[in-house]
Amino acid sequence: xxxxxxxxxxxxxxxxxxxxxISCKKDEGTGPVTPVDQKPKVGTIWTxxxxxxxxxxxxxxxxxxxxxxxxxxxxxGEKWLKIVDVETDTLVYYLNTKAEGLYQYTNNxxxxxxxxxxMVNDTYNTFNGGSAETFTVRKVNDTIITAIGNIASNYYxxxxxxxxxxxxxxxxNAWMVWKHLYIRVGVPPVTQYxxxxxxxxxNIVY
Numbered sequence: 001x002x003x004x005x006x007x008x009x010x011x012x013x014x015x016x017x018x019x020x021x022i023s024c025k026k027d028e029g030t031g032p033v034t035p036v037d038q039k040p041k042v043g044t045i046w047t048x049x050x051x052x053x054x055x056x057x058x059x060x061x062x063x064x065x066x067x068x069x070x071x072x073x074x075x076x077g078e079k080w081l082k083i084v085d086v087e088t089d090t091l092v093y094y095l096n097t098k099a100e101g102l103y104q105y106t107n108n109x110x111x112x113x114x115x116x117x118x119m120v121n122d123t124y125n126t127f128n129g130g131s132a133e134t135f136t137v138r139k140v141n142d143t144i145i146t147a148i149g150n151i152a153s154n155y156y157x158x159x160x161x162x163x164x165x166x167x168x169x170x171x172x173n174a175w176m177v178w179k180h181l182y183i184r185v186g187v188p189p190v191t192q193y194x195x196x197x198x199x200x201x202x203n204i205v206y
Contacts, residue, residue, distance in 0.1 A: 046201060080095065097116075
């Protein structure tokens, strides 16, 4: 649960999310489609619509971004896909899948990012975005609308210091389908907690 002092800001951020994603509501009249039944590999490119906000209630800024698996590297005795932002040529993730789901290599170790297969309310502790984070599976096999079809995805909420920080929708073939990031900025007692960015897949080329 969010602390009482953040409830108003959280509700406002939910309004922002709703207005920004109203065109992405579930379509009950169509069934899910499955992205190409293969695992991302070296050369795979993900295209996303990326929206971000510089301040709570600030204007939406948008652009198209490209993430590319540029190489396979051995870290900690295991092989990982190095995924970079094409425009800036900077590292986004080292990712790979194991029996328990999607893992990332960060902080000199392998950490579970998206548990799969999973059940609703499965909870696990991990390391993400530079610090410890607790993820809970909130939905399983949920149909969401994307530019490449209605994709069945699991939905995860990541919490740090009792605040929701990450919302992730994961598909075993496309990996990151949607991702929202919340942050808290400022110096106590004057701080702001708000939706920082949203990322929606519009294409994947294996």
